[in-house]
Amino acid sequence: MDTIFAQATAVGRAGVSIVRISGPSAHEICTALVGKLPNPRSSALRFVKDRAGGHIDQALVLSFTAPDSFTGEDVIELHLHGSIAIMRRVLNELGQFEGARLANPGEFTRRALENGRLDLVQVEGLADLIEAETEAQRKQALRVLSGDLGLRIEAWRRDLIRAAALLEATIDFADEDVPVDVSDEVRSLLKSVDQTLAREISGASAAERIRTGFEVAIVGAPNVGKSTLLNRLAGRDAAITSNIAGTTRDVIEVRMDLGGLPVTLLDTAGIRESQDEVEVLGVELALRRAKEADIRIFLLDEGDEPPISPSDEDIILESKGDITGKPYPSISGKTGSGVEQLLRELEKVLANLASGAGLATHARHARAMEVARSGLWSALSLLDAGPDLYDIAAAELRLGIHALEVLVGRIDAENLLDEIFASFCLGK
Numbered sequence: 001m002d003t004i005f006a007q008a009t010a011v012g013r014a015g016v017s018i019v020r021i022s023g024p025s026a027h028e029i030c031t032a033l034v035g036k037l038p039n040p041r042s043s044a045l046r047f048v049k050d051r052a053g054g055h056i057d058q059a060l061v062l063s064f065t066a067p068d069s070f071t072g073e074d075v076i077e078l079h080l081h082g083s084i085a086i087m088r089r090v091l092n093e094l095g096q097f098e099g100a101r102l103a104n105p106g107e108f109t110r111r112a113l114e115n116g117r118l119d120l121v122q123v124e125g126l127a128d129l130i131e132a133e134t135e136a137q138r139k140q141a142l143r144v145l146s147g148d149l150g151l152r153i154e155a156w157r158r159d160l161i162r163a164a165a166l167l168e169a170t171i172d173f174a175d176e177d178v179p180v181d182v183s184d185e186v187r188s189l190l191k192s193v194d195q196t197l198a199r200e201i202s203g204a205s206a207a208e209r210i211r212t213g214f215e216v217a218i219v220g221a222p223n224v225g226k227s228t229l230l231n232r233l234a235g236r237d238a239a240i241t242s243n244i245a246g247t248t249r250d251v252i253e254v255r256m257d258l259g260g261l262p263v264t265l266l267d268t269a270g271i272r273e274s275q276d277e278v279e280v281l282g283v284e285l286a287l288r289r290a291k292e293a294d295i296r297i298f299l300l301d302e303g304d305e306p307p308i309s310p311s312d313e314d315i316i317l318e319s320k321g322d323i324t325g326k327p328y329p330s331i332s333g334k335t336g337s338g339v340e341q342l343l344r345e346l347e348k349v350l351a352n353l354a355s356g357a358g359l360a361t362h363a364r365h366a367r368a369m370e371v372a373r374s375g376l377w378s379a380l381s382l383l384d385a386g387p388d389l390y391d392i393a394a395a396e397l398r399l400g401i402h403a404l405e406v407l408v409g410r411i412d413a414e415n416l417l418d419e420i421f422a423s424f425c426l427g428k
Helices: 026-034 084-094 107-114 120-131 135-145 148-172 183-202 204-212 226-234 277-292 339-354 363-383 387-407 414-421
Strands: 003-007 014-022 042-049 055-064 075-082 100-102 214-219 252-258 261-267 295-300 315-318
Touching (some): 120 135, 135 261, 148 387, 214 226, 214 339, 226 252, 226 339, 261 339
Antiparallel strands (some): 042 055
């Protein structure tokens, strides 16, 4: 296997820039660059030299030996001064060594997966942690990266393997003088797994929303102040405002952090009947995005009804609070009246939606769990039919076990890897 290297910090000027080297020749190559390496899992200050002996920089060198490293291989990190020229020169020097090459995106993490340092779910957790923008995203990704979901999946897998083994043993020894009634233990194992799988699946939608962001649509008729309210919430002029009804035609999106949760605010076209073909398309888009949103903020003139039926999570406000002088839920994006109360209410609704989040943060997690649960249900129904169908019940359980093994990358993961690792940077 090649020895790979890459810049592990952002490209550009910085106080410190890090180069990571991993592979069978990592120690040999870095010894040629910096001289004596520090002891494993320790650091030392060294001069970095080119192969002609010229000084390139002074770096803090960290040394790790296989398998006790991120990748499970020998790893060296060079903490250099964050100069573009220094980084370019060091990477060029590393590329001159035989068997060394620049890493592909995500290749360090891929080697960690291949060497058993991470499972596939943890890899996704690491990608989510790198992408995290809010506190809730950081906490959720860290839980997945720490292996909590992997441990839970392994417990399900172990119980399903035990149940399948009991059924198969009954088949194998059907003609011998051994106890064959294993149905009670198998049923207990399957019901226990089913309950915990159901909880994780039910929390998958909220967990994925924390990862990708909740959508909040501001909905109402033309000229009620939707764009003005969006600008007030965003703290900038994200949308054009005017006294001309129907100014907003497309959906304008603004990303925000509310109470640690990621939120995309949607300013939609004013909903009304129109003969203008472009405005009609805007209204259709507004209605579609409003229905798909997690929460709708209805901004209405006094006496108006919401254009679509509100759900329990939706917030209904009265517009032009600066003119009417009424207290919240009357609101004004122009003066800011009622905006703080709206934010508090919105944070409360979002927190309630997020409270049921589980560890399954991606749609593929939930799908794999549903497949496992389907096999489990089939086995339970066959169990009630008696020992003659135990072989089919065991086969159904094996399908469920297979789904869980794919989930953590034990088997059949190749078709997922390119897609997952494409989101990683070169140094990860």
